[in-house]
Amino acid sequence: MLLLTVPVMLATGCSRSLPPADTLVVGQVAEPRSLDPHVTTALNDFRILVNLYEGLVRYRPGTLEPMPALAQSWQISDDGLVYRFRLRRDVRFHDGSAFDAEAVRFNFERMRDPAHPQHHTGPFPLAFFFDAIEAIEVPDRFTVRFVLERPYAPFLSNLAYPAGLIVSPAAVRRWGDDYGRHPSGTGPFRFVDWQAGQRVKLTRFERYRGEPAGVERVIFRPVTDPMTRVAELMAGGIDLALELSPDNVAAFRGRDGFRVLERAGPHLWFLILNQRSGPLRDVRVRRALSLAIDRASLIRDVLRDTAVVAAGAVPAAFDWASDPALTADPHDPEEARRLLAEAGLGDGLDLTLLVPRGGSGMLAPLAMATAIQGDLARVGVTLRLESFEWNAYLAKVNDGLDANADMAQMAWMTNDPDTLPSLALRCDASPDQGGFNSGWYCNPDADALIERARRETDRTARGALYRRLEGLVHADKPWIVIGSWRQNIVARAGIEGLRLEPSFYLLLERARKVGAGRSARPISSPTVSVARR
Amino acid sequence: MIGYTGRRLLLLFPVLLGVSLVVFGVMSLVPGDPALAILGPYATPERLAELRADLALDRPWPARFVIWLGNLVQGDLGRSVSLERPVLDAVLERLGPTLLLAGSALSIGTVLGLAAGMLAALRHNRSTDRMVSIGVLLGISIPSFWLGLLLILLFAVWLGWLPASGMTTVWADAVSPADVLRHLVLPVASLALVAAGVIARIGRGAAIDVLAAEHIVMCRARGITEHRIVLVHALKGVAARMMPVIGLQTGFLIGGAVYIETIFQWPGLGRLLVDAIAARDLLLVQGGVLVLATAYVLVNLAADLLQHALDRRIRPA
Numbered sequence A: 001m002l003l004l005t006v007p008v009m010l011a012t013g014c015s016r017s018l019p020p021a022d023t024l025v026v027g028q029v030a031e032p033r034s035l036d037p038h039v040t041t042a043l044n045d046f047r048i049l050v051n052l053y054e055g056l057v058r059y060r061p062g063t064l065e066p067m068p069a070l071a072q073s074w075q076i077s078d079d080g081l082v083y084r085f086r087l088r089r090d091v092r093f094h095d096g097s098a099f100d101a102e103a104v105r106f107n108f109e110r111m112r113d114p115a116h117p118q119h120h121t122g123p124f125p126l127a128f129f130f131d132a133i134e135a136i137e138v139p140d141r142f143t144v145r146f147v148l149e150r151p152y153a154p155f156l157s158n159l160a161y162p163a164g165l166i167v168s169p170a171a172v173r174r175w176g177d178d179y180g181r182h183p184s185g186t187g188p189f190r191f192v193d194w195q196a197g198q199r200v201k202l203t204r205f206e207r208y209r210g211e212p213a214g215v216e217r218v219i220f221r222p223v224t225d226p227m228t229r230v231a232e233l234m235a236g237g238i239d240l241a242l243e244l245s246p247d248n249v250a251a252f253r254g255r256d257g258f259r260v261l262e263r264a265g266p267h268l269w270f271l272i273l274n275q276r277s278g279p280l281r282d283v284r285v286r287r288a289l290s291l292a293i294d295r296a297s298l299i300r301d302v303l304r305d306t307a308v309v310a311a312g313a314v315p316a317a318f319d320w321a322s323d324p325a326l327t328a329d330p331h332d333p334e335e336a337r338r339l340l341a342e343a344g345l346g347d348g349l350d351l352t353l354l355v356p357r358g359g360s361g362m363l364a365p366l367a368m369a370t371a372i373q374g375d376l377a378r379v380g381v382t383l384r385l386e387s388f389e390w391n392a393y394l395a396k397v398n399d400g401l402d403a404n405a406d407m408a409q410m411a412w413m414t415n416d417p418d419t420l421p422s423l424a425l426r427c428d429a430s431p432d433q434g435g436f437n438s439g440w441y442c443n444p445d446a447d448a449l450i451e452r453a454r455r456e457t458d459r460t461a462r463g464a465l466y467r468r469l470e471g472l473v474h475a476d477k478p479w480i481v482i483g484s485w486r487q488n489i490v491a492r493a494g495i496e497g498l499r500l501e502p503s504f505y506l507l508l509e510r511a512r513k514v515g516a517g518r519s520a521r522p523i524s525s526p527t528v529s530v531a532r533r
Numbered sequence B: 001m002i003g004y005t006g007r008r009l010l011l012l013f014p015v016l017l018g019v020s021l022v023v024f025g026v027m028s029l030v031p032g033d034p035a036l037a038i039l040g041p042y043a044t045p046e047r048l049a050e051l052r053a054d055l056a057l058d059r060p061w062p063a064r065f066v067i068w069l070g071n072l073v074q075g076d077l078g079r080s081v082s083l084e085r086p087v088l089d090a091v092l093e094r095l096g097p098t099l100l101l102a103g104s105a106l107s108i109g110t111v112l113g114l115a116a117g118m119l120a121a122l123r124h125n126r127s128t129d130r131m132v133s134i135g136v137l138l139g140i141s142i143p144s145f146w147l148g149l150l151l152i153l154l155f156a157v158w159l160g161w162l163p164a165s166g167m168t169t170v171w172a173d174a175v176s177p178a179d180v181l182r183h184l185v186l187p188v189a190s191l192a193l194v195a196a197g198v199i200a201r202i203g204r205g206a207a208i209d210v211l212a213a214e215h216i217v218m219c220r221a222r223g224i225t226e227h228r229i230v231l232v233h234a235l236k237g238v239a240a241r242m243m244p245v246i247g248l249q250t251g252f253l254i255g256g257a258v259y260i261e262t263i264f265q266w267p268g269l270g271r272l273l274v275d276a277i278a279a280r281d282l283l284l285v286q287g288g289v290l291v292l293a294t295a296y297v298l299v300n301l302a303a304d305l306l307q308h309a310l311d312r313r314i315r316p317a
Helices: A002-012 A043-052 A101-112 A155-160 A169-181 A226-235 A246-252 A283-292 A295-302 A333-342 A365-377 A390-398 A419-424 A444-455 A459-476 A515-519 B002-029 B034-042 B045-054 B061-073 B087-122 B127-141 B144-158 B177-211 B214-221 B226-263 B269-278 B282-310
Strands: A023-028 A057-059 A066-068 A071-076 A082-087 A133-140 A143-148 A189-195 A199-204 A217-222 A240-242 A258-264 A267-273 A307-309 A349-356 A381-388 A407-413 A479-492
Touching: A023 A043, A023 A226, A043 A189, A043 A199, A043 A217, A057 A155, A066 A071, A066 A155, A082 A101, A101 A133, A101 A143, A101 A169, A226 A240, A226 B144, A246 A258, A246 A479, A267 A283, A283 A333, A283 A365, A283 A479, A295 A307, A295 A365, A295 A479, A349 A365, A349 A390, A365 A381, A365 A407, A381 A390, A390 B034, A407 A419, A407 A479, A419 A444, A444 A459, B002 B061, B002 B282, B034 B045, B087 B127, B087 B177, B087 B226, B087 B269, B087 B282, B127 B177, B144 B177, B144 B226, B177 B226, B214 B226, B226 B269, B226 B282, B269 B282
Parallel strands: A023 A217, A023 A240, A349 A381, A349 A407
Antiparallel strands: A057 A066, A071 A082, A082 A143, A133 A143, A189 A199, A199 A217, A240 A479, A258 A479, A267 A407, A267 A479, A307 A479
């Protein structure tokens, strides 16, 4: 080994090389798929996109409430059907072309209209976010009007989602199908290059309409192996790492030379229960299972506090819609056994849980499944685990749970409290009708609440409807809700201005390195565990 | 010889046809599909059906295979659905790094392996032989991905002498050969040590045989120096015998490169293939496997030809 290493080090120098002070290197979990915000659905890609692009609106810092961005202001008609935006006049795209109302129209028509000359640059998986639009009108150069077919309250927050980021029409026309590798937006950073498997490099956009970015360059590096991500962070090859495993986050907390940022977001991890066949059709059995699971221990011991206990079907990050009075089911094996006996299952029962091996937002699926298996064993339930690779898992669960599967793990990250219930809890959202209601839950009262809430443009009234929905779902138990993920970033000391948003986006415009950044001290002992997730 | 080479090259076509048929079939049997991978969590059956039709996934796989084959003949490997770009571009871009990694590991593994094998044979049944054998056993037994992690921990994290992963320094403006060399050391070491172990083990046996062969005895009788006997005559014979083994090692190195490229974030074909399989990106898998299979067949052909060149008594069959 030394035979190989020593000559190379002598020839090339053997000092630890760290990124320069004006460059921020971010260790990501995967190579991005595309830098076209209308084409990709991956959170990993969103984290780059929100630094390159802006939408008409964005989330107010620290919240999930829309505030002006490329639009200076907006008005919503009383019937909730017309949204009129006044656009900023001082904005240019990175490629030099001007931002105006026609550019906005181009963006939405490219996604929605199969006859649009640039529609072939898709597919556009999130185009349905804007299904409610009937027409887009341009009364003057800096005004745009969206006319909706029906009142649709999530419209503004959908515009703040990456699917609503505005791309340069000139760049799309120029690059066509290759646009996703030559992105051009209006954000604080502009694109420099993308070396496959190695880096995406951005640099400060000098003509940015707002305050210029704090660092000259940002480099996103895909470091897919979680252990290598830890090693790179310790070796100084990256300044910050995203999505480390619970054990590694725990090891970095309070460690000299590093800072751990954590924040819960609009994420929900839950078990889907089969209400069409098997013993879980009985609500008493569903309640018993919920009471049998020790959520606090799951979050503390398995997830090492990288998540928080969630009480209801609306994540607490939607603070205006989630019910603060609702509490998660307590851990009560006694009561669980009593309920099971009452349901005639006092002698115990066998159930099957489907488990993915990984997957977006799934946290630690296998470890969580075995912990749940142990909890249920204590109330006489024998849980059989069936695990699948993520892609195969989605295909199976999205088809709906059949007689061979009683429960399945699932996690969603959404931008509006409407999304998850309307896609996964309505009667009409069953898998055979194109929805994600894989457990076949159906309660007309819940449907009515979901429908009313999505038409209600007054936020206070809308929030009240979601709180009622939460109560209903809590009683019916179509799911066993476990927790909400806390997104984590582990950064080397000396990186300031990092902010974790409830949206889970990584906004880097204010990030900068101060003094210590370069001289983070070398690591002398291997106390950070590098356990494979 | 030219006729033989031509025949072997012609054999490439049925081999590649077989390989791609198997890949196509297996990928079609695996649950999950690229339409689902593209649409992500919001994949509704209607959208899936639409996209499947666009991607021609609704047709039976033998029909798609024939279409793919027709395009291939025209040099078109199709478009990758997960990368949103032509398969050929993506594969060629990743081929260079893999060749560099596997080629360096093969060369270093061969040199180390032959040297260790020869040394053990020369000191047959003495303590050096036993030490080499223990070293070889370690080399063969240590999984390369585990070795890779230990090397990262030691040389990148604790000592800080070498970079932990990647092929170049991402914040550097230009790529320098010295920089790539620094990044190459650890992944090559993890791969080469295993290859060296296998080569040394078989090489030792071959060297014992060769050293006892008549022409070596003849050389000694003619008073040729021991150095010359070992380094020229014996080594040539051992190398000739070892060529097929070395050729076969290419297969293990390509397989090992899949792990090693993942651990070291090496931007090569192995990593591309892993991602492509997870995304059910059939055409990309197909393109990558095709290139790797071609490389494997060519390296083995080269090994056979080299064997013949080193020892004229061995006629390629």
